[in-house]
Amino acid sequence: MNKRYLTIAGLFFLALLFLNFTFLSNLFIKGAQIDLTEDKLYTMSDGTKKIIASPDEHIYFNFYFSDKNTKNNPYIRSYALRVKEMLEKYAALSNGKIRLKVIDPEPYSEEEDSAVNLGIKPVPVNEELNIYLGLVAANAVDQIEVIDFFSPARESFLEYDISRLINKLANAKTKTLGIISYIPIYGQYNYKTGGYENSYLIFDLLRSQFNIKLLNTKMDKVPAGIDSLLIIHPKNLPQNTLYAIDQYVLNGGRALVMLDPFAEIEVAVAGNTLQDRMSDKSSNLSPLLENWGLEMPKEQVLADNNLAFPVGVSYQKRPISHPSALQFVDDAFNMDDLATNGIKKMRLFHSGYLKPVKNHSTELIPLIQGTDESGTLPLERIKYTVNPNELRSVIEPANGRLTAAYRITGTAKSAFPDKHSSEHIAKSKSPINVIVTADVDMLHDLIWTQPQESGGFMPVAENGNFILNTLEYLTGNTELISIRNRGKFTRPFTLLNEMRKDADKKNYKTVSELVTKLRKIEADILAIQEQKKSRTDMALTPDQENTLKNAQREQKLVTQKLRAVRHQLNRDIEKLGTWTKIINIGLIPLLIAILGLLAAIIRVKTKKRGQ
CATH class of the missing domain: 1.20.5 (Single alpha-helices involved in coiled-coils or other helix-helix interfaces)
Structure with missing residues (x-):
């Protein structure tokens, strides 16, 4: 043939x-895949698989995505595809229990009305166009949970957010929070009404989310059924209570511990302001804290001029920035941790700082940190100094960032090694999960909210969100807590970013001088033009004309220099970017082609030898 x-x-x-x-x-073998990504972005956590298998009834996913309206938005479309693939994977692993429906809510449609009514957040692209990227989930008894918008900023928590939603629908029971507090955040109990009065706003928020159980400071064991502990400003807790907390944590219990070297909100001596201020208003959790790997230095307050916010002082009406009244923003927060992810602003007052003890066995993860210029102030100076400006020059530099909050995890041993009862837990069987802050004043309404004339409070910081996020996470089930945060699907060009930072540092002074000079010239030109407007004949004198022309000429020269410097800033970066594209687009396929050609040549030669 x-x-x-x-x-x-x-x-x-x-x-x-x-x-x-x-x-x-x-x-x-639909859905089979091999995950070769560095952070295993496409591999479901074991905790998620258990949560997916937990519902007894069907769960219905309605994924609202503006498919047609994002045709020209590749960034959103790419992330939406990731979300859709993730939801499809949940449905595939559920053996039919999770049923997914994808809906495109086109403008002015019934689907759009449904999306808005159910709580999906419209994100405006322009005056006439909104896009939707959210999820409505419901169980068999019509309980509804909503993710109003899948923000790319939370892409590393995508799996956690979806699993948390399923867990809520599958386990509708409200979690129980046990509170040990030396600060009366709950206000006063009214026996006639059966409710609390004059409680802190944060306590009201907690009551709306959890079953609250106020615990006695003297107890031999944490009561059964407590999903998490909130320990506020503990002062000299008795040994039996410390032991109860120790055993609770080692046995898998979670806790948020709030300490303070000087809690302004504690009333140590009622009716005498001066004596109250001079009193010991500190808290501690020794020896538990040190046994978990941390210590809070005594008589030391965290200070940072870069984070200071204004507070009222007694001798004048105008508020003055106080170096230990700190407003943490942006990169102060660990965005890779669920407790602080998404938090943009928090206010702390006379906070302490936490640091690792030597030879600790636990893993310590910073959550809230000061700037590189943070330092400390002696507590005595805080107590006796009236004018906050006097404190700025006496801050003791820390030569690095000081930490106001940590997460503690890993293996821990009991702080009571001499106990030998049969029920005694000497070592944690699984990683402990404790979050510690060095500030209690953050709970007070006036630190993070402003009273409104119409009544109520307006938040000016996210202290409340931090407390709720932390406790919601800590009261989650074991599977939910085990879900690790993902790496980012979008990978930055690290070398390019470093080059850009270096270039900015090298040329900052030149650019700054040119910008300053340009602003001065613009101000001179504006002044001459204003002089022209003030004259009745709207004309300039010959001297003014010359001055204006010279200024405009100088303005053009400075602008050109500034443009040239900025152009130089990007030249090396663009060159590296070009070579990166050449390697990715041209060189790699060329190498593959060459290898294929060599293989073909070798094959032909081998065949000829055989003949």
Whole structure:
């Protein structure tokens, strides 16, 4: 038979084989994949798999995504595809319990009305166009949970957010929070009404989310059924209570511990302001804290001129920035941790700082940190100094960032090694989960809210969100807590970013001088033009004309220099970017082609030798 026909027949057979393989793979091994990403972005956590298997009834996912309205927005479309793939994976692993429906809420449609009514957040693209990217989930008893918008900023928590939603629908029972507090955040209990009065706003928020159980400071064991502890400003707790907390944590219990070297909100001596201020208003959790790997230095307050916010002082009406009244923003927070992810602003007052003890066995994760210029102030200076400006020059530099909050995890041993009862837990069987802050004043309404004339409070910081986020996470089930945060799907060009930072540092002074000079010239030109307007004949004198022309000429020269410097800033970066594209687009395929050609040549030569 003609070799040509044999070749054509062979190619046709291979094509047919390929099509059959594709059809059968889609039919029998749909969804199979190999995850080669560094952070295993496409591999479900074991905790998620258990949560997916937990519902007894069906859960219905309605994924609202503006497909048509994002045709020209590749960034959102790319992330939406990630979300859709993730939801499809949840449905595939649920054995039919999770049912997914994708809805495109087009403008002025019933689907758009439904999305808005159910709580999906419209994100405006322009005056006439909104896009939607959210999820409405419901269980068999019509309980609804909503993710109003899948923000790319939370992409590393995508799996956690979806699993948390399923967990809420599958386990609708309200969690119980046990509170040990030396600060009366709950106000006063009214026996007539059966409720609390004059409570802190944060306590009201906690009551709306959890079953609250106020615990006695003297107890031999943490009561059964407590999903998490909130320990506020503990002062000289008795040994039996410390032991109860120690055993609770080692046995898998979670806790948020709030300490303070000087809690302004504690009333140590009622009716005498001066004596109250001079009293010991500190708290501690020794020896538990040190046993978990941390210590809070005594008589030391965290100070940072870069974070200072204004507070009222007694001798004048105008508020003055206080170096220990700190407003933490942006990169002060650990965005890779669920407690602080998404938090943009918090206010702390006379906070202490936490630091690792030597030879600790636990893993310590900073959550809230000061700037590189943070330092400390002696507590005595805080107590006796009236004018906050006097404190700025006496801050003791820390030569690095000081930390106001930590997460503690890993293996821990009991702080009571001499206990030998049969029920005694000497070492944690699984990683402990404790969050510690060095400030208690953050709980007070006036630190993070402003009273409104119409009544109520307006938040000016996210202290409340931090407390709720932390406790919601800590009261989650074991599977939910085990879900790790993901790496980012979008990977930055690290070398390019470093080059850009270096270039900015090298040229900052030049650019700053040119910008200052340009602003001065613009001000001079404006002044001359104002002089022209003030004259009745709207004309300039010859001297003013010359001055204006010279200023405009100088303005053009400075602008050109500034443009040239900025152009130089990007030249090396663009060059590296060009070479990166050449390597990715041209060189790698060329290498593959060369290897293929070499393989073909070797094959032909081998065949000839065989003949």
